[in-house]
Amino acid sequence: MKIGIDKIGFYVPRYYLDMTSLAKERNQDVNKYKIGIGQHKMSVISPAEDIVTMALEAANSILTKEDKAAIDTILFATETAIDYSKAAGNYVHRMLGLQHNIRILELKQACYAATGSLQLALDYVRMQPDKKVLVLSSDVAWYGFNTPGEATQGAGAIAMLVSANPRLAQVHKGTFTTEELPDFYRPSYQEIPTVDGHLSIRCYNDMLKRVDPHTNFLYTCFHMPFANMAVKANKVYSHPISDEKIEVVKAFTQEVGNIYNGSLFLSLISVLSLAKENLENETIGMFSYGSGAIGEFFSLTIQEGYEKVFNKDAMLKHLDDRDEINFETYQSYMSFYKEKEVTHQFIESDFTPHAQNNFVLEQMIQGHRIYKKVSK
Ligand code: COA
Secondary structure, eight states: OOEEEEEEEEEOOSEEEEHHHHHHHTTOOHHIIIIIIOOOEEEEOOTTOOHHHHHHHHHHTTOOHHHHHHEEEEEEEOSSOSOSSSOHHHHHHHHHTOOSSOEEEEEOBTBTHHHHHHHHHHHHHHHOTTOEEEEEEEEEEOOOTTSGGGGGOEEEEEEEEEEESOSSEEEOOOEEEEOOOOSEEOOTTOSSOEEOHHHHHHHHHHHHHHHOOOOOOSOEEEOOSSTTHHHHHHHHSSSOOOHHHHHHHHHHHHHHOOOGGGHHHHHHHHHHHHOSSOOTTOEEEEEEEETTTEEEEEEEEEOTTGGGTOOHHHHHHHHHSOEEOOHHHHHHHHHHHHHHHHHOOOOOOOOOOOTTOSEEEEEEETTEEEEEEOOO
């Protein structure tokens, strides 16, 4: 029996900062960001959003009434949790109006937890093929002002519906490797991560070499903490894809930045949206890396007729239909984010949510979050 991703959706905040604006303020040559690191834009979370609203937007873009009735498990992968106890998926459950006989879990393993959740979901559905699992990943990659990681920041969410007889991709089991490493971590008392980016690149490549399947794939997608990580990974990979294909693999990340758990799947969306080849029955390699550290290589086979459940034009439009903000607005939105997520105080603002948003954070009362579905 085939098990895999029936549908995939993504959401990135409706605002972005162009790297030219950041380079100017940070007295850096813009080519360091655009050519050296490979980032053109950074998606910036607005005051009315958080990891829950982003996950809601991604899930809402793919789920029908029938899907909602069949979901009995939500796995929410994040490394930017909003609560040490309550799972963010509880808020998603309420706002999507899902049934009550549902299990909800939040999973953490740096940027790898979404891949781990997907693989656990596959095994669950294999045992109970009439069930569907909603795998969510939602993160805000925030490294702080004036840090080396600032140019790699981003925010976004991915939603995947895992089922038997999937219409998008059959997902195959992976090969994984783990070792405790100090490349990136964020203890609970820190607002931003401690990251040794150069060590992390070495750890990433080492993990990739350990799980490299030595197989030729039409495309291989990579986890990307910044877009040019795909270029670096492709160089150590036994079956590198062409430079032209790497451009396709990293195109969406270049426009968004790091979205942590969702980054590998954003790369898959990039390939599904931009590949010139017919991808039906093609198998795509997927390398997932989580700092701290774990690496997993798995593959997935794109199903015949997948374009019935994957609308390229809608994906490209979602990426294109964003508004540029200036540096001052970026500073104020990220200061607002820090204030909200670090102090857990929702500061009243006169911010008007973007017209494209369907879900907004309305209030925080002693840390409890109240969301609103925007009536349109
Ligand atoms: N024009 C073109 N390229 C330039 C340039 C210029 N003017 N100036 C620098 N570069 C290149 C450098 O040669 C380098 O390329 P290389 O990686 O191929 O050698 C690249 O730009 C980056 O420069 P570097 O000096 O290494 O930048 P940095 O010390 O500021 O760090 C990162 C870059 C990516 C390591 C840093 O942004 C970071 O730590 N990001 C977070 C990564 C992360 O989260 N990792 C953990 C999760 S997996």
